Amino acid sequence: MLPNFLKQRAYLTPNRTALVFKDGILTFVELYKQVKETAQKLAGRGMQPEDTAAVLLKNRPQTVVILHALQQLRVRTLFLNHRLTTVEMQYQLQDSGAKWLITEKDFQEKSVVLKEKVQVIQRETLAALPSADYEEAAEFTLDDVCSIMYTSGTTGKPKGVLQTYGNHWWSAAGSALNLGLREEDVWLCAVPLFHISGFSILMRSVFYGMPVYLMEKFNEKEAVKLLQSGCITIMSVVANTLQRILNELGEKSLHPNVRCMLLGGGPAPRPLLEACAEKQISVFQSYGMTETSSQIVTLAPEDSLRKIGSAGKPLFPAQIHIVSEGRECKPFEHGEIAVKGPNVTIGYLNRPDANEKSFRDGWFFTGDIGYLDDEGFLYVMDRRSDxxxxxxxxxxxxxxxxxxxxxxxxxxxxxxxxxxxxxxxxxxxxxxxxxxxxxxxxxxxxxxxxxxxxxxxxxxxxxxxxxxxxxxxxxxxxxxxxxx
Amino acid sequence: MLPNFLKQRAYLTPNRTALVFKDGILTFVELYKQVKETAQKLAGRGMQPEDTAAVLLKNRPQTVVILHALQQLRVRTLFLNHRLTTVEMQYQLQDSGAKWLITEKDFQEKSVVLKEKVQVIQRETLAALPSADYEEAAEFTLDDVCSIMYTSGTTGKPKGVLQTYGNHWWSAAGSALNLGLREEDVWLCAVPLFHISGFSILMRSVFYGMPVYLMEKFNEKEAVKLLQSGCITIMSVVANTLQRILNELGEKSLHPNVRCMLLGGGPAPRPLLEACAEKQISVFQSYGMTETSSQIVTLAPEDSLRKIGSAGKPLFPAQIHIVSEGRECKPFEHGEIAVKGPNVTIGYLNRPDANEKSFRDGWFFTGDIGYLDDEGFLYVMDRRSDxxxxxxxxxxxxxxxxxxxxxxxxxxxxxxxxxxxxxxxxxxxxxxxxxxxxxxxxxxxxxxxxxxxxxxxxxxxxxxxxxxxxxxxxxxxxxxxxxx
Incomplete structure (x- = not known):
């Protein structure tokens, strides 16, 4: 049990900035106020604790408000990737037993189809809904499910990854112990909130009392402008967006306030890392997945060229093993990467078969192949199931x-x-x-x-x-x- | 469960400095090596998991090694205050069921008396003991008891406060979220390691991968020299030592690298805080006790003059209530301070009476009287039992x-x-x-x-x-x- 996350944050540091976006800012106390109002609207519409609500929303301030409101109502949030077809979405809605879909005009074509399966709430008309009181939780139970994100695997059907409040807490705590935490930190979120890479930034914001600068969509021109302005200290990137930032940057450099580019979503090519080193851009490579509630292994910049190609070492609360034929591998021996830690999912929704296969003795078997070197640095050879x-x-x-x-x-x-x-x-x-x-x-x-x-x-x-x-x-x- | 603390730290950042003292430094991998050797010596002497070992040792590098070795052996550590009489110590040894006492020549007079009750191990002769293998834990169970520190209360007999591994973890995590965490942090420990104020610094060091500068004893001349050198960023003080630092400092200032003076052990007089503000010394006032595994409420410097006399707001994972006649008090209404959080002790050893009195509905009743103002800042009026x-x-x-x-x-x-x-x-x-x-x-x-x-x-x-x-x-x- 921990105190109600957003309520505690709004109490501790009400006037700190929570969210920065194109047209303004929200402090934590303002965010909390909007979240409570939105939660009342959703309660007025009939939402109940333990319900599952899908969200199909772009990266907007109101999306952040809605995501927190669902937590306040103790509703499980199913994140829908915008790019899925309605057939794919329908599968996830049905499999998760979602009763609700919160969406917006930009996805009208899709929601017209989806409304057969769920009750649709348009974010644009939320304010017009009647309000109803809801019971505000004084505490969040760390074992409760906060979010569901679908991912596939060796079998064809996507599986719903259950992420608990505790998973998010431990992920954020482990990350802070690794990357440090500074009063002046501002995290640029230009990754989708429906990915764990984006949603985990929102969760860190609440635990750290840290502003998030929210971009609707990645755009190298705007990103570089921000990264040169001095107002950003950390940004989550993938190899592709980092490369585009470098290209846009040309001969210029980032502002020295940018202390960390957290690189996820697969390995980075060596020339990219070398170009970053030359420009004194601190790249923290990482390895993680939806099942680990974001990064679980991270490579510090001081090792990034010495250990090129490595994903690094685990976060403090986490562990990695390389397993082959039921035994732990020696250094440099290839095997399946197994991970353990309080940030690892409690399992897949409705999939006892997959859970039995993936979890053994408290370890989660990722299906990825890799090895550890003699210093314990992880090298990922193949991501799971190709x-x-x-x-x-x-x-x-x-x-x-x-x-x-x-x-x-x-x-x-x-x-x-x-x-x-x-x-x-x-x-x-x-x-x-x-x-x-x-x-x-x-x-x-x-x-x-x-x-x-x-x-x-x-x-x-x-x-x-x-x-x-x-x-x-x-x-x-x-x-x-x-x-x- | 979390990975074996020191082992994990030595794996993650082997070459970072763990300990700085007058005559040298130890990196985490060097510390871990010495700890394992010492654990073998203690195992050779017959120490077993679940044993309780008292330590009566000064603030020395070897003390740090011994304290970690006891954790590696899964032995509970009873911390003896040096200033206690042998009669007081005997009570604690007996009450805790300690089998061992690790001490040193400086306390010879006392250990001669105490050896009737326990098996005494002299730190000076540890190296000469035979070694034996012990089973190294891959993980630490957060609910296991790590340390025992005695404190009194309204009744005359001191009570053993049980501090779990989890208590120390959560205390350190909560503190990092509040004070921030920087790569360049070095914490000056000039408080006794047998107090939670000192021991908690050692635990943070392992979780954060942060060097501790260990002083054998507080000395204002030496402290000021260090605080002016730029090599220290944080220091734990009490009002008395902070005042002595100010006096010693005279017209001079601290090095700007000193970003936090964490003030515990009771309230600070206003003139002291004003003098610090004038010298741009960032004082974080705090409220905590052995039962909360160090600070649980902290006042940020930006509020220190606006909220003079306040102890601040709780750490993120913790909560405070003011209770009077069984109900929660309104702002400014005085009542007993109750606290809750994963850093709060699981209870007193062998004292069902005291536990029943102090714990209600998951809240720990401190016996201290205080109130919250309309922004939720805590003011402590009277420490418990006068x-x-x-x-x-x-x-x-x-x-x-x-x-x-x-x-x-x-x-x-x-x-x-x-x-x-x-x-x-x-x-x-x-x-x-x-x-x-x-x-x-x-x-x-x-x-x-x-x-x-x-x-x-x-x-x-x-x-x-x-x-x-x-x-x-x-x-x-x-x-x-x-x-x-």
């Missing part, structure tokens, strides 16, 4: 393959990541078909079922897919089939 | 009275604090006697039973003590009887 990382978004081949296999003329499908200058990787599909299928038809077929970034950019029709003795698809082999 | 604070040491009148009443010629006794220029307060006793007793005899009687700082500096013989209707001693009245 994960494709495209501009910071994770794409799970199995999920794309499942969609392709639903096409009446496709017999087999194998999806892999193809190098791409802009996005790092994009998906490509190898298919075995009954008869010739037009690429335009496949595109159209995918468009209603898969978020755009997941749709294969290339289709290769082949006669067979490479399979091992037990008939398992060998995606690694497919990589060799890609045109170079 | 606590006397003398140079940062707590003196409990009931404990001193109990000793006096053991004298064959004393019928009644009442002890109160008397103002003292050097120590803030010193104890004074009012006694009702059978026949005339010489003050020198009383002094001698106390000397074997009470630490020197607890012995009344004045004895006033009176015919009656002020008592209320239920015959309870009214110590408040006695204050009026003191010569002005």
């Amino acid at each position: 994960l494709i990382i495209s501009g910071g978004e994770n794409i799970y081949p199995a999920e794309v393959e499942e969609v392709l296999l639903a096409h009446p003329d496709i017999l087999e499908a194998g999806v892999v990541g193809m190098e791409d200058e802009k996005w790092g990787q994009v998906p490509a599909a190898f298919i075995v078909t009954k008869k010739e299928v037009l690429e335009s038809e496949l595109q159209a077929f995918c468009e209603v079922r898969l978020a755009k970034y997941k749709i294969p950019k290339k289709f290769f029709t082949v006669s067979d897919l490479p399979r091992n003795a037990s008939n398992k698809l060998m995606r690694r082999k497919l990589l060799e089939w890609l045109p170079s | 606590l006397i604070i003398s140079g940062g040491e707590n003196i409990y009148p009931a404990e001193v009275e109990e000793v006096l009443l053991a004298h064959p010629d004393i019928l009644e006794a009442g002890v109160v604090g008397m103002e003292d220029e050097k120590w803030g307060q010193v104890p004074a006793a009012f006694i009702v006697t059978k026949k005339e007793v010489l003050e020198s005899e009383l002094q001698a009687f106390c000397e074997v039973r009470l630490a020197k700082y607890k012995i009344p500096k004045k004895f006033f013989t009176v015919s009656d003590l002020p008592r209320n209707a239920s015959n309870k001693l009214m110590r408040r009245k006695l204050l009026e009887w003191l010569p002005s």
Whole structure:
């Protein structure tokens, strides 16, 4: 049990800035006031503790207010990635048992479809709703579920990752012990709030009493302007956005107040890191996933060139093991990365099968392959199940393959990541078909079922897919089939 | 469960400085190595997990090593205040069931007496002991008891406060969220390690990866030299030591690197705070006790003059209530201060009576009287049971009275604090006697039973003590009887 997070923060440091955005700022006491009003509106609409509410909202101040209001109501928040199709969203709504969807005009086309499954609340009309009192929790129970984010894996169906209040607390505490915490810290959030990378910034803000500068969408011009202004000290980036910042920066430098660029969402290419070192940009590389409520392993800048390619060492409350054939690996020996710590998810929603597979003796088996060097630095070799990382978004081949296999003329499908200058990787599909299928038809077929970034950019029709003795698809082999 | 604290720290940042002292430094990996060697020696001597070991050791690097070695062995550490008499120490050894006493030559006179009760290990001869392997814990259980420190209260007998590993973790985490945490932080420890004020610095060092500069004993000349050198950023002080630092400083200032003087052990007089403000010394006043594993309420410097006399607001994970006649008080209404939080002790050892009295609905009732203002700032009016604070040491009148009443010629006794220029307060006793007793005899009687700082500096013989209707001693009245 800890004190009600936002209430405690508003009590402790009411006049500190909580949120900075294009048109203004909100202090913690102002934020808390708006949050309480919004919670009353949602209660007036009928929302109850333990309900699950999906949010399909852009990075806006009002989104922050709504996210906190859901916590005040003790409602579980299901975060919907904007780029998903309505078919994908419907699956998540149904699987999570969401009763509500809070959304906005920008997603009207989608919400028209989704309203069959859930009660839709438009953020624009929230203020007009009747208010009702709700019981304000004096304390938050750390084991209660705060948020649900879907992620896929080796099987095709996405799984809902349960993140507790405690997961978020420990993640933020571990991060502060590692990155330090300064009175003047301001964290630039230009990553989506529906990703753990974005939402974790909001949670840190409350625990630290730290302002978040919220950008609606990443934009290198605006980001560089902010990073040069002196008003930002930390920013969360992925390799792609960091590269775009560097390109935009040209010969110029960042303001010395910028003390940390926290890099997540996959490995960074060496030239990028070297260019940052040259410009004295402190890059903290990290390894983490939705299941670890953001970073769990981080590489300090002082080691970033000495240990190039490494993701670093765990946060203080966390541990990593490399396991192969049931035993712990020696240094440099490759195996599956297992993690443990109070920031690790309590499990997947409604998926006893996946939980049994992923959790053993208190350790969470990530499915990623890696090794530790002789100093205990982690090197991640392959993201789990041949994960494709495209501009910071994770794409799970199995999920794309499942969609392709639903096409009446496709017999087999194998999806892999193809190098791409802009996005790092994009998906490509190898298919075995009954008869010739037009690429335009496949595109159209995918468009209603898969978020755009997941749709294969290339289709290769082949006669067979490479399979091992037990008939398992060998995606690694497919990589060799890609045109170079 | 968290990873084995020191092992994790030595893994994460092996080459960072852990300890600085007069003659050298120790990095975390060096500290860990020495700790493991010492743990082997202690294991060789027969120490077992769950044992209780008392330590009677000065602030020295080897003491730090021993304290960590006891944690590695999962032995509970009983901290003995150096100034206690052997009679007082014997009580604590017996009550805690301590099997061991680790001490050094400087306390030889005392250990000669104490060795009847426990097995004594001399730190000077530790290295010569045979080594034995011990099972190194991969993780520390947060609910396990780490340390025991005795404190008195309204009843005469001191009570052993149980501090868990979790208490220390949460205290350190809460403090970091409040004071911030910087890579360049170095904490000057010139308070005794047997007090929670000192021991908590060691624990923070491990969680933060932060160097501690250890002084054997507070000395204003040496402290000022350090505080002017730029190598110290934070220091724990009490009003008395802060005043002595100011006096020593004269017209000069502290180095700007000193960002926080954490003031505990009772309220600070206004002129002292004003003098610090004038010299731009950032004083963080705080309220805490052995039972809260150090500070639980802290006043930020920006509020220190606006809210003069206040102890501040709770740390993020903690809460305070003011309770009177079973209900929560309104702002400015006086009542008993109750606290709650994961840094609060799990209870007193072997004292179900005291635990029942002090804990209600998860709240710990401190016995201190205070109020909250309309912004929620805490003001402490009276420390519990008319606590006397003398140079940062707590003196409990009931404990001193109990000793006096053991004298064959004393019928009644009442002890109160008397103002003292050097120590803030010193104890004074009012006694009702059978026949005339010489003050020198009383002094001698106390000397074997009470630490020197607890012995009344004045004895006033009176015919009656002020008592209320239920015959309870009214110590408040006695204050009026003191010569002005």
